[in-house]
Amino acid sequence: MKLLTSSAMALALLANSAAAEGELVIYHWFEYMPAELLEKFEAETGIKVTMDTYDSNEAMLASLKAGGMGTYDVAVPGDYMVQIMAGEGLLDTIADGELTNKGNIASAWADPSFDPGRKHSIPYQWGSTSFSVNTEDYDGEINTTDLLFNPPEELSGKINMLDSQGEVMALAALHMGFPQCDTDRDRLSALNDMLQNAKTHWASFNSDTAKEVLVSGDVSVGMIYDGFSAKAREERASITYAFPTQGYVVWMDNVVLLKDAPNRDSAIKFMDFLLEPENIAAVSNYARYGLGVTGAEEFLDPDLATLPEANPPETAGAGAFIAVCDQATQAVYDQIWTNLKN
Template sequence: MTRSRTLLCASFTLSAVLAAPLAQAKDLVISIWDGYMAPDTLDKFHKATGIEADKSLHATNEEIMGKLMASGGEGYDVVFVSAQFAEILQKQGLLAGIDPVKVPNLKNLYPEAKNLAYDPGNQFSIPYTWGTTGICYRSDKLDAAPSSWNDLLKPSDAVKGKLTMLATDRWLLGAAFLANGWSVNESNPQHITQVRDELIQTKKRILSFDDTTFYSKLASGETVMAHAWDGWCNYGTQANESIRFVVPKEGSDLWIDTMVVMKSSKHLDAAYQFVNYMLAKENHAWVAENILYKVPNQAAMEGIDQALLAKYPNLTTSPAELVKQELLRDVGGATQKAYTRTVTEIMAAQ
């Protein structure tokens, strides 16, 4: 899977996307990250429903958000975005409501996935994948498993230079917020400044900030610990079975990727049929089995092969355990700008 998770910035550069042509299709346009559904999904959907759909890829939330904000959603029917961005689209009045009568497979979702704080009752979004963030580590190279965010932020001399941290603002700052006992959605300017200074010191003791190759560094032995999304840690385990994942004792975030239907869609009934199709047990199970992300679909997860769950234990994290973590929310433009500026300063510091 090649999907990028460098996602969470709320400022959108419109100049490039204004000139970009909107996707076109006979019946339906789906915008999604590369590799985020089975390659034959649209063909099978066409055979099952007679509806023709085109797939338009976006690499990041920022990319598709720029296009949607510039066009008012015109040219797109179903879009995959992270929950924070679904919140923004809803606040902008760009989303259609989810009609439960037309999406009967909502019944397959776990109860916890139907009562998420940003959208109780799935009024405007449907969760597609969910997970958390923690520490991915080499169990064969450490005397004890890491247990705190400070194992990354203030690494011992024994592991100095053998760690990576995520560079994306919400997760990089979130780790430091949590280590201090604060919210992953922290907005206090003094707290943001404090974690900036702390992370500048952390930068001197780690190998690098890395969102995309940290698991291969773990597998090769170049590093022994990495700040990691749970699903991506599984990619490391594919290469080296000694790689493990742990959520630090201070807690973590709950991230969710969603499906939303654009209010501007000329094909609302077809769009509802598509999201309903994706919620079918066998279709949603493909995600867990191939992308190695947990899905909030109880029927799908209960059918996963036990051997796969044994190989990737974090796939067995229960919904009850997941929702104990703090949901990433839209923090508003001013705070998001402060996050972006802070990470820029961290990266520039010597």
């Protein structure tokens, strides 16, 4: 999937790179950025854009650490990954006044815990991660994490999980009512046992095709991001996004300036471009996620405001960012995940 998308993009981009005024190399999630927006950026600035894609924050980090630094100018990590990358020294600092449009950042996202003062990043899109249910196959109550971790008989073997440790473990902790990055041994053992048991009901782990397996009917319940689910609903109306009473994961993807960016000036121009309300609204209209700048309302699809995937019901539990654990705790989480994937 991602290979198809990215090669199509690469081709599209190659086509109109005649008079390049510089280059920009983006490392981005799959199926997320509308190709027309990159074309617009190229037309406005004359900068030639190349984009590679990844399917998880961890895969991106691994690839950057394995020699990708100095290749890419910007990447689009999620909240907790911005914090990790800053801690690893992979991010460059954006000096005061470098970004003309920095003032456009909505106040709610101007000073987030994962990047205080927005030294390395700008908001891109935000949304939630939970799961969706094909209500043709199941007509019971869907707003409970039981559907993933303790499903009724009829859903057993019809569940797809995201192949993403952070999100699965965070949702599992919410299901058990445990804190994230827990250090209590009894609770961690219980979490491990619960996941082992839940796995017997799961059909697959897949992120790339999380939407596709729901639409095609391969599975009846699938972990998914809210905007991806909204797109799934456009293709199959019975796909309903759940807001579990136990809570759900909230995330924000951010455009970061990478250390040793070969085209730092282009990267700054690109960030300014994405802080323009009209441009970032184009991403939201395409990807069906929320944005983090002010003054974008007039450019947004009117139905985005009432999107069921973006408007939690009264009964929904609290949304939580994925926490960044210390090394010792992470080692246990890694072990639980390895046990799970064996």
